[in-house]
Amino acid sequence: MNNIYEFLSQKNNCELLIVNDDKQAQIAYDIASYLGYEPFVLSDFRANFGDDLLSFNEELQEITKALNGFYSYKKQNKILISPIRTITYPMPKAKCFDNFTINFADTLNLEEFKSKLYNWGYYFVDIVTSEAEVSIRGDIIDICPLGSQTGYRISLFDDEIESIRKFDIEDQKSFKEEIESFTITPAFLALDDLTFQEINEEVQKVESDAFIKDIHSLGFWYLNDLGEYLPSNMNSFITYEALDELEEVYVFEEKRINKDKFLSLPLVAKSQEYKNIEVANVKEFITFHEGKKITIISSSEAKIKGFDLELSNKNINYVIKPYIINLVSNEEVIISLNKQIKKKRKKKVRLVLDELQVGDFVVHEKHGIGKYLGIEPVTVMGAKRDFVVVMYAGDDKLLIPVENIDLIDRYVADGSSYAVVDKLGKGSFAKLKEKVKDKLFAIANDIIKLAASRELINGIKIDTNKQILNEFQTKAGFDYTKDQVRSVREIFEDLSSGKVMDRLLSGDVGFGKTEVAMNALLATILDGYQAIFVCPTTLLATQHYHGIAKRFKEYGIVIAKLDGKTTAKEKTHIKKGLQSGEIQLVIGTHSLLEVKTKNLALVVIDEEHKFGVKQKEKLKALREDVHIFSMSATPIPRTLNLALSKLKGMSSLLTPPSERLGVRTYVKEYSEKLIKEIILREKRRGGQLFYVHNNISSMEAKKADIEAIVPNIKVQIIHSQVKPTEAEKIIDAFEAKEFDVLLATSIVESGLHLPNANSIIIDGADRFGIADLHQLRGRVGRSNKEGFCYYVVEDKKTITSDAIKRLLALETNSYLGSGTALAHQDLEIRGGGNIIGEAQSGHIKQIGYGLYLKMLEDALATLSGEIKQENKSVDIKLAISAYISSDYIVEDRVRLELYRRLSKAHSKEEVYTIEEEMEDRFGKPDIPTKQFLELILIKIYALGLNIKTISSYEMNITFIKEDETKVSIKSPSKDDDDIIATTLKYLRK
Missing domain, CATH: 3.40.50.300 (P-loop containing nucleotide triphosphate hydrolases)
Incomplete structure (x- = not known):
């Protein structure tokens, strides 16, 4: 810190300062800001040439943001701060950056807009959940520009921009006030059609083990004449700490700038005047240094008062900023009261998308385990409605109206058990539930x-x-x-x-x-x-x-x-x-x-x-x-x-410690060259590896393969059939670094803390559930060293598109605590059964985990003397067309999610809130969607009035209560809107 402070305070006309790493870059940023510079910091980019960059998405976005800011800032006091590993690669030139503004009342050519965003590196998604994403749904466009904390929602009327509002990417709700305009910057580079095409074609030709070859995964490596080695024409200096790192940068890399260029840069000399300090007692320290120029830096006045310092003291210069600078010289003292701020964690999206896939097993509260076949429109008495289709034994199908989708739950037991579907209408599931209920009462x-x-x-x-x-x-x-x-x-x-x-x-x-x-x-x-x-x-x-x-x-x-x-x-x-x-x-x-x-x-x-x-x-x-x-x-x-x-x-x-780094995740196709490179790369940094191969019978053959690929490597095997005492000896030897690779089944996914093993290879990754993959990844990166996780598949042509999606989702979500919605569901499965203690897996297997938990809760509540509302349902057979139409919401999974939320709504307020959100996100609901929302209101009213059936025939509407009393009323016509209005009027009365 002292050398950078002394150097920058001498105003050396420095435009580019090269430092060692992220930490030093943050120190340089604080000092430069304090001294009146406008600093822009490049991220510490530790990829090797040719790496698949999906895993480095965050760093690349940070680099794009910093360079964009640096090139567009027109004053003289700017400075670019870069870790050595980043700046040894060519960086995009100033002409690669641009922006454009979206204004209220402008006309927008949608095709040109899409094309531009695509060329500029934006991801097109169903729902915008992070920066550099865009979603276009009819006349509503959601976009979160790079560097923005909020999204922007554009409503179009034909091709004119009717309104622009910000929205929260966590819950997708937009803010009330409309705004006049906002600016979009590139998410990768501002490329025109031709340049984008050229880079993409070059990327396709490259021999690379990237799982999907596109501009996102490899484009940065092929900038060609769009890139330049920055020290070339900037007034640049390098810190002596960065020179130590320089050696390592060049050991395995040929695709970087000539090392001598860096060695010939002027050096930030060691400080003669300033010393770094750590101050335990601020007041006492100040009294020792009376007579010097004293500056206290604090992020707030409250913090200053907390240290018993007088804001009115004229001998102290107070700076209200978040900087951390602690230095002393013969002339001055600078003390910061601030603590290191943790890196901002990615926000988790509160809106979990329903991950129910066609073919998944589900449990119906009354009918038991069946297979989910999707949502199908069915026309009943001339009216169209959506039904959830569940298949039972003997190909019997159960159609569940979507407003009652809350009656089914995903079937989950432990990872190894395969569901057995029940027979419809046999009553055997009810008997089974009773049996489990007795057992649960005993446990409760x-x-x-x-x-x-x-x-x-x-x-x-x-x-x-x-x-x-x-x-x-x-x-x-x-x-x-x-x-x-x-x-x-x-x-x-x-x-x-x-x-x-x-x-x-x-x-x-x-x-x-x-x-x-x-x-x-x-x-x-x-x-x-x-x-x-x-x-x-x-x-x-x-x-x-x-x-x-x-x-x-x-x-x-x-x-x-x-x-x-x-x-x-x-x-x-x-x-x-x-x-x-x-x-x-x-x-x-x-x-x-x-x-x-x-x-x-x-x-x-x-x-x-x-x-x-x-x-x-x-x-x-x-x-x-x-x-x-x-x-x-x-x-x-x-x-x-x-x-x-x-x-x-x-x-x-729920929060990770500040020094923990995320795990760098890659999806790769198996090759001997790849395995060799991974093992040698980890060995070079003095580390060890886990190799997960989930098949005990071919374990020895796999060991022989690894030893043949990388001679002189020591490999040991561990799996569930190895005796516990033997297993402990193996783990102890691994911890003592007596061998390099622990070849194991997924048995290693729990409990072990081996900070020196920081790479994990998972063989046949497409055959694991997302939760297992997430858990296995958690084995590495447990110290302050970066972990590497490789999901390896045999042949990418033979795996399903779902498996590819799942793996790529894990590759891009490698931040700490990122376990996706599905992983959380699956991880919870392990948690619940365990707390209850006794291995209840038999019961969980029979009725599914969700229902098991619900029944245990009910048992606990009953025995604690709590009164729990019994789950009631109402059978609505109104001859009206009511469904969330696919014209209104195209993506099936988004519709399914809304069906699920609406079916679980217990009050009118909840329905109106969801309706508001739908209008905000997708525009005004069309007629069938509006009618479906009214159908949910009918259901809520009916449940409150103990009505179990509502049906209509022609103009007659019939209500049957729990006690079998019947009421019939007449609608003015058999039109949908009249039937709905008449039903609601009666129920509200």
């Missing part, structure tokens, strides 16, 4: 009894208000995420409440659950009690033992490890130490279930879903008032979370 009863008995016991009160606990958090070496802060607070409240704690913390792998647990352990031990930390495997126990011992070192806590590897002599010693109270914390496996302690107050269970109910009961039985804190890496379904939270404390970590 146990859960409640246990919770009630623990509720009556006085818990051990732990003092959590010690200063030493706050200091422990600041010594973590990183800032806690807000979820971690909240979870620690919740646990401390439980421990100090005088009640017995039973809390479950769920959070994705590597999101910092152990750090939260350490706070509870420390509070308990410092208060004079003992604690136990139980893990499912020796490997995890060893990992936790080393990690916790390191963090607790300065507190003089006596810690022991007890697992399968502990010798008999050590076991005896540890057990004695626990009974005498000499050992305060023991970390281990199932061996801990039998131990006796002196004053145990807390049991922490890691990966709690790996323990059976009986084992968990044994732990609770160690002492009846012991606090239980469980951790699980599987998300808990929201619904079950609500049901269980009455009985159990629930906390969750």
